[in-house]
């Protein structure tokens with residue numbers, strides 16, 4: 636075949652490619668976000684008061700400083716009902732910190748001291764939290780990478796809140812020793828108007844990902860649930876983001892709802908390794924983070940239009 640003939644032969648193919656409805660390029664990088672899960676697991680479990688927690692706190696603080704426009708670190712000591720003193724730290728990574736119109740994404744970064752889930756064979760073990768802890772953090776860090784590369788619309792501010800002390804104790808018996816960081820944030824919010832809405836990401840990297848709507852989100856902020864599930868459907872993720880409520884959960888979003896923030900929980904609670912010693916790297920995937928990350932970025936871009 637001569638060069639001239641080859642050029643002619645390619646022409647119909649080029650025409651076809653131009654006609655096809657190409658999806659927009661992906662901004663979120665699931666593989667990089669998966670690396671953020673691996674990095675967190677190198678610290679061991681991140682139970683408040685332990686060495687792993689101290690090292691993770693330092694890494695998280697320095698990592699977001701490389702990505703965000705400004706960072707607020709909240710440090711305080713929480714005394715538990717048993718009398719333990721826990722050094723805790725929330726981190727708030729801010730993009731366009733001066734913008735009046737803001738949205739908030741959050742995730743907890745601590746892990747649970749006891750593997751006392753219904754399917755756990757050993758409740759004395761600590762939870763490694765590949766999904767319960769590390770996945771939400773990895774998602775927010777992936778969003779931070781996107782916003783560093785391509786900032787949100789100047790009129791839109793985005794805050795990424797990493798909460799501590801979400802999972803320290805029993806949710807029924809000692810409710811003041813869980814959701815500690817979100818409760819602290821609720822009463823120590825940065826100055827300025829409240830965010831338009833908030834989305835909590837928890838357990839978002841299960842290899843077998845299916846995200847049903849969460850009951851307290853549907854009750855507390857149904858319009859935000861619709862916004863997120865619409866964005867997922869528009870991206871072709873309607874089979875992953877299932878359009879019906881299933882579980883009703885006590886999670887960080889409730890502390891924000893209590894102070895008037897329209898907050899919802901994006902969570903895949905059908906996770907057999909939940910609160911077991913098996914919540915490890917082999918249960919999570921970058922592909923799952925990609926899906927939830929695409930939806931999160933779409934929310935930012937949509938609000939900036």
Ligand SMILES: [Zn+2]
Nearest residue numbers: 747767802910
């Ligand atoms: Zn948990």
